[in-house]
Amino acid sequence: MPDHRFFLELGGVVLALAVLARLAGRVGFSPIPLYLIAGLAVGTGGLIPIVTAEGFIETGAEIGIVLLLFMLGLEYTPRELADNLRTAAPAGIVDLVANFTPGLLIGFVIGLSSEAAFLLGGITYMSSTGIIAKTLSDLNWTGNRETPTVLSILVIEDLLMAAYLPLAAILLVGGAATSIAGSLALAVVLVGMVLLVAFRFGPAWSNLLFSRSDETLLLSLLGLVFIAAGIAAALQISTAVGAFLAGIAVSGEAAERARVLLAPLRDLFAAVFFVFFGLQIDPATIPPAAGTALVLAGVTAATKVGSGWWAARAAGVGSRGRFRAGTLLMARGEFSIAIAGIGAAAGLGERFIAIAATYVLVLAVLGPIAARVADPLVAARLRRRRLGELPAR
Amino acid sequence: MPEQIRRTDGSEIQETALPGVGVRYEFTSSAGVRVAVVHHRSGRRELILFEPDDPDCVQRSVDLDEVDSRTLAEMLGASKVAEHLARLQQSVEGLAIDWLPIGGSTPFAGRTIGDTQARSRTGVSIVAVLRGESASAAPGPEEELRPGDTLVVVGTARGIEQLAEILRSG
Numbered sequence: 246m247p248d249h250r251f252f253l254e255l256g257g258v259v260l261a262l263a264v265l266a267r268l269a270g271r272v273g274f275s276p277i278p279l280y281l282i283a284g285l286a287v288g289t290g291g292l293i294p295i296v297t298a299e300g301f302i303e304t305g306a307e308i309g310i311v312l313l314l315f316m317l318g319l320e321y322t323p324r325e326l327a328d329n330l331r332t333a334a335p336a337g338i339v340d341l342v343a344n345f346t347p348g349l350l351i352g353f354v355i356g357l358s359s360e361a362a363f364l365l366g367g368i369t370y371m372s373s374t375g376i377i378a379k380t381l382s383d384l385n386w387t388g389n390r391e392t393p394t395v396l397s398i399l400v401i402e403d404l405l406m407a408a409y410l411p412l413a414a415i416l417l418v419g420g421a422a423t424s425i426a427g428s429l430a431l432a433v434v435l436v437g438m439v440l441l442v443a444f445r446f447g448p449a450w451s452n453l454l455f456s457r458s459d460e461t462l463l464l465s466l467l468g469l470v471f472i473a474a475g476i477a478a479a480l481q482i483s484t485a486v487g488a489f490l491a492g493i494a495v496s497g498e499a500a501e502r503a504r505v506l507l508a509p510l511r512d513l514f515a516a517v518f519f520v521f522f523g524l525q526i527d528p529a530t531i532p533p534a535a536g537t538a539l540v541l542a543g544v545t546a547a548t549k550v551g552s553g554w555w556a557a558r559a560a561g562v563g564s565r566g567r568f569r570a571g572t573l574l575m576a577r578g579e580f581s582i583a584i585a586g587i588g589a590a591a592g593l594g595e596r597f598i599a600i601a602a603t604y605v606l607v608l609a610v611l612g613p614i615a616a617r618v619a620d621p622l623v624a625a626r627l628r629r630r631r632l633g634e635l636p637a638r
Numbered sequence: 639m640p641e642q643i644r645r646t647d648g649s650e651i652q653e654t655a656l657p658g659v660g661v662r663y664e665f666t667s668s669a670g671v672r673v674a675v676v677h678h679r680s681g682r683r684e685l686i687l688f689e690p691d692d693p694d695c696v697q698r699s700v701d702l703d704e705v706d707s708r709t710l711a712e713m714l715g716a717s718k719v720a721e722h723l724a725r726l727q728q729s730v731e732g733l734a735i736d737w738l739p740i741g742g743s744t745p746f747a748g749r750t751i752g753d754t755q756a757r758s759r760t761g762v763s764i765v766a767v768l769r770g771e772s773a774s775a776a777p778g779p780e781e782e783l784r785p786g787d788t789l790v791v792v793g794t795a796r797g798i799e800q801l802a803e804i805l806r807s808g
Contacts, residue, residue, distance in 0.1 A: 328655065387656070388662060388674055389694055565694065
């Protein structure tokens with residue numbers, strides 16, 4: 246039985262998160278970096294280390310990542326995914342090459358293991374869907390011409406995540422080359438099968454799942470997603486993938502209601518997940534990793550702006566819109582932490598975790614700021630060039 | 639990505655999917671101003687005008703909930719069917735137009751317009767079936783009726799009354 250300390254600690258942590266979320270909302274920022282810092286403060290070596298609630302927070306973090314990915318899968322119908330893959334494939338490929346490579350290379354250069362370098366590539370590749378969606382609506386850019394381009398890139402990133410996560414999980418488990426190849430083949434077949442079934446039978450099966458009663462629907466959905474996560478974990482392809490695929494398989498009315506019903510649960514447990522990630526970090530490991538993280542952030546901020554700029558140009562968007570697309574996509578957040586979390590769970594070492602955390606802290610804050618600041622700057626520059634004060638290049 | 643939809647009157651609407659958000663429709667007015675509407679999945683609509691010196695960027699957007707959208711559509715004359723009918727009514731004396739809802743207890747749920755024998759029994763014509771946000775104009779006798787539909791009917795006032803009674807109790 247949990248004693249009074251458990252509730253006091255848990256209540257203290259959740260209340261602190263509430264204050265931070267309010268603060269972030271006031272300033273107009275994503276609360277994710279603040280949650281990470283809160284985790285740092287209550288972890289080992291932090292200001293007020295917690296003891297009794299840590300077990301619960303660890304389990305809660307697992308649930309958080311499952312719900313985060315499930316809701317991501319719910320966002321899209323299989324048809325949307327297929328259409329996007331067809332129309333935005335070039336932009337998706339440029340985005341992948343330009344942003345995965347720097348993480349991977351820098352990982353090798355600073356002497357991380359090949360698994361850790363592979364994860365670092367994923368961390369620098371994935372933009373934050375959550376932060377970008379919020380920035381889009383804050384800045385009233387939803388109707389802009391570059392927005393469909395930005396959104397399609399995010400969709401492709403999310404879809405590639407379904408292939409990337411099992412790959413990462415299998416590499417982390419390691420073993421002989423033949424057993425890796427075997428697990429890989431199994432994962433590919435499985436992911437392909439689920440996508441195919443979702444595409445064919447998604448609507449019928451979602452109707453079966455749907456219930457007018459919120460309670461029934463909530464319980465059905467949660468049961469389903471946990472089972473899917475469990476199966477995926479048993480096959481060693483990461484709970485997150487199971488949850489994501491389950492999300493894609495649910496569509497129509499059931500998905501619409503699920504988005505409303507699960508959002509508060511997701512918010513709670515995702516916050517717990519970010520705290521848990523921060524909690525695992527010893528604050529003393531951050532300063533030595535900061536330099537590397539800043540270089541990584543600088544390089545991959547530039548590559549994101551570049552790949553976003555290119556994609557918007559290919560879609561026929563004008564100069565200002567191209568920079569808006571690029572700076573918007575700069576933000577990294579929940580998915581980078583999710584990937585780093587998988588590495589942390591596999592025991593990849595504190596240097597890797599400290600770099601990942603600092604990296605996300607920097608870009609989760611700078612991304613939205615860059616989007617806000619860059620657009621007027623680009624506009625002013627273009628205006629001056631038009632007036633002939635700047636030589637046209 | 640955008641899909642061009644050419645309408646019968648020669649105008650063109652551009653439709654662009656916004657994955658995770660909804661759909662954006664836009665067209666250029668005859669005066670050369672681009673106007674867009676974003677249909678959010680939540681049912682919210684956003685009416686959008688663009689910056690003159692950066693045509694990719696939203697200058698002003700107006701949020702419309704479902705009632706607002708209907709009000710605006712009506713002000714713009716979207717209910718052309720109703721307008722035509724109103725004009726028709728004025729020109730033919732004794733002609734009445736009415737909207738008859740199909741209740742949940744109607745014996746005609748799942749049956750067709752032909753089954754009601756509206757024309758032969760009451761002389762009333764069913765000129766449109768409104769279902770949710772869609773409307774099918776000039777429906778054939780094979781058109782199925784569902785509870786929740788609304789029928790737009792034309793005939794004499796007496797005939798319409800009779801038809802309403804038939805729809806209620808067969």
